[in-house]
Amino acid sequence: MTDAYLALETGDVVEANARAPGRAQGELVFTTAYTGYEESLTDPSYEAQVLTFAYPLIGNYGVRPERFESDRVHPSAVVARELTDDIADWLREEGVPAVDGLDTRDVVLSVREQGAMKVGIAAGPDATPEAARAELADCPHMSDIEDIGERVSVAERETHGTDAGDGANADTHVALLDCGAKRSIVDSLTDRGATVTVLPHDATPEAVAELDPDVLFVSNGPGDPANFEAAQRVVSEFVGDIPLAGICLGQQVVARALGGTTEKMEFGHRGVNQPVLDHESGRVVMTTQNHGYTVADPGDLEVTQINVNDDTPEALDSAELDVLTRQYHPEANPGPHDTLDFFDDVLAMAESGRVPLAAD
Structure with a gap:
């Protein structure tokens, strides 16, 4: 019936x-x-x-x-x-x-x-x-849902991984802007010994400066990246001073903050078998993806990986600015684990002897 x-x-x-x-x-x-x-x-x-x-x-x-x-x-x-x-x-x-x-x-x-x-x-x-x-x-329309960040973000900051012990990244502190973060992103960082402080999507630059993190990480999330203006302001404030990382929406937010642009895709990428080509190695990996927007212009960043099916940017890097972002989900829940080393690369940026913000 x-x-x-x-x-x-x-x-x-x-x-x-x-x-x-x-x-x-x-x-x-x-x-x-x-x-x-x-x-x-x-x-x-x-x-x-x-x-x-x-x-x-x-x-x-x-x-x-x-x-x-x-x-x-x-x-x-x-x-x-x-x-x-x-x-x-x-x-x-x-x-x-x-x-x-x-x-x-x-x-x-x-x-x-x-x-x-x-x-x-x-x-x-x-x-x-x-x-x-x-x-x-x-x-x-998705672009008209301006409060979408509030629907998915923590209301107050949370800290995870404080009992990390003496691992290789035990002294690494990651500030994660929660634009709709998957738990497995936090787990991927804490499993490597890092301490992660999860901040609301609209956290202020002052809130980040108070933490003085070793890495600033922008999470995945729903909707139009243009509606995450607060996260863009935070990225703009600290680029060059704190290593930056982002996943999915996080890549789009970082690109927009560094002079790039984003655009809505026809029907997006959603699944666990999206092929991604790495320009340097020539290797193709299978990835998990869930996004309806993409970076149109990377701004100050370099496109280092592309989607094999439609050539959209899958990775943006800048060695000079200490920026690493991925459009796909390296934590891969659900999906393949071909790109888990992304989290090792992110935490390695914290080992470069960065001068604390208070000393600037």
Whole structure:
């Protein structure tokens, strides 16, 4: 029995089965990953989006909280060909509408051919096509969600890894601007012995200066990088004084702060098999990605890696300024571990004998 409807910007209304009831709206995107659904659903970079799984069966190995990348589900709704009861029950408990029983191949092809689009969803006993269309009519564009950073960032600073011991990076202090950080980024740094202080996305330069960190790191996150002006100001303030690193949205924020520009992609990169070419080594690695914006002009930075499929920048570096950024997710949850050495390279920048800010 049809009890769910998806109203697309194309004018089409797609019928489906409600697995978790409710109404929702957001940018319709898809991921090609066939594992890691727990990590994807708890990835803050999916905030305000409706996530469609291209793989037909989602939930076949259950739900384990230790795999979560944050403390909640972030997509505003979930679409799949078939959801197991475990996933449907979890999404129902989270209050996130979920639908299945539709041909997701058609949904994915619509996004591929016409680009990421707005969608309205109504699911449950009282759902109607008109209710789905009403959600669509009220749905904002991603670039218009100016408070998206507040939705995914910590409210107050947090410190992780203070019991790091005597490891190689035990004295390294990383200040992480939380624009929607995945837990595995923090874990990747603390596992290497660093102490990580997580700061709100809108932290002031004074808050960073007070910490006097060895590395300033800008995290991944959702939405348009132009809406993270506070993080750009922090990067502009400390470039050349503190080594800088960034992942995903973090790369875009760093580029914008250093004279570059960003642009929205047609349908983005979301999956665990994106090929990336390193210019220096000639090596191609497989990467995990989740982003709808990209760097158009790198500004003061050098493009050192590109996406094999569309030549978009995947890595920006500057030895002179001590900057390392990656568009993909080296921590790779879910996904391959081809690029975990990025975190070693970031922490190595802290070993250059930087003069403390107070001594400048």
